[in-house]
Amino acid sequence: MPNSPEPAAAPLAPARLRVATLVVAGAAVAVVAWACLSAWGAVVHGHPAYVVLLALTLVGGVVVGVRALRRPPARPGWRWVLRVVLLVLAAAWVVLIAWLRPFVAVEPALAAMRPDDAVAVSERATRYVLTPADGGDGTAVFFQPGARVDARAYAAVLRPLAEAGHTVVVAKQPLGIAFLAVGAFDDARDAVPADRWVVGGHSLGGTVAAMEADAAGDAGEPPAAGLLFFASYPAGDLSGSLTAAVESVSGTEDGLSTPATIDASRADLPAGSTFTVVDGAAHAQFGDYGPQPGDGTPTISDDDARHQISAAAVAFVDGLVG
Incomplete structure (x- = not known):
């Protein structure tokens, strides 16, 4: 009998989660780099709160990316669901950090x-x-x-x-x-x-x-x-x-x-x-x-x-x- 689509699709879920995690981790690092390169003066001369958030985002992106590469994919279950929720929250965080990039002062x-x-x-x-x-x-x-x-x-x-x-x-x-x-x-x-x-x-x-x-x-x-x-x-x-x-x-x-x-x-x-x-x-x-x-x-x-x-x-x- 032909295999049902459910068992065939199940192994793909952990792999997709790992890829999505790597994408979000990479986006976090990229957003920090973009904010610093495009608004460095405003970042350095602004309130230190944004600098702290950029640093936390960079560290978080690197740590999550490395862990996603080293650890085996999570199998479907409650922990897998939890990781999906955390991944969605992390993606929203990256969007927020990008949105908070300041409008940079120009001459005069x-x-x-x-x-x-x-x-x-x-x-x-x-x-x-x-x-x-x-x-x-x-x-x-x-x-x-x-x-x-x-x-x-x-x-x-x-x-x-x-x-x-x-x-x-x-x-x-x-x-x-x-x-x-x-x-x-x-x-x-x-x-x-x-x-x-x-x-x-x-x-x-x-x-x-x-x-x-x-x-x-x-x-x-x-x-x-x-x-x-x-x-x-x-x-x-x-x-x-x-x-x-x-x-x-x-x-x-x-x-x-x-x-x-x-x-x-x-x-x-x-x-x-x-x-x-x-x-x-x-x-x-x-x-x-x-x-x-x-x-x-x-x-x-x-x-x-x-x-x-x-x-x-x-x-x-x-x-x-x-």
Whole structure:
């Protein structure tokens, strides 16, 4: 009698699992290599959390690959099922590590990170600081980057604030996610002396900055004097609780924080909040990190957009000091 298909197919399952394991292990090593080669500057100058995950992924990929080559294939059974589940989780982990690769800062942001006679630059594992050479006027700006964006990408657009006399602190977020850096503002206030603070952020960073500015008042601590949105908006209604002055800077060609969304955010902010719209600017022009998926197409140059965004930010902070 001819063999049934079940017994004939059974021996293939362990072999296929071994091949799949080797593929996932190889993908893990490849993703780590790709992230390091294509985003080395952002990896080295970013929050160390991503470096740790890359190292763990590399070690895990090598160990799993070697074990898959040396050990005999697992036979079908509960342990085989467990290995299949773990393999699926490992594949999802590799995809996550690839997705977390940051958008890398490009010029002129990198040049703006260099100190000169006007601005001193210091860098730590969780932040960098742009300090006016004369010590500043006692006003500091704390800034949260957008999701997965190299923190250095905002140096050029924020440096004019330091040149105007205001200390600037930019957070390096764990894995580039602002929600994982909700305590960064408190850390900055402990580390950087200032008489008043302005909290700001780009995109998701602005949403978290709004939470931090609102929470500062709720905790009974000196509230932030100002809240600065770059292509961003609050997650909820702050119109009755937020005591800080608000400036929202947005672009007409933004495909992520769209003009309609920014306009709708007016109802969630206190009366008297000001809105500056940069005609022709897109989402990624609020930093220097190249194009971003889902964004609109800008109709003005990066230099023009950066100049207008910086000018609006400086005018807002200067107005708080005066």
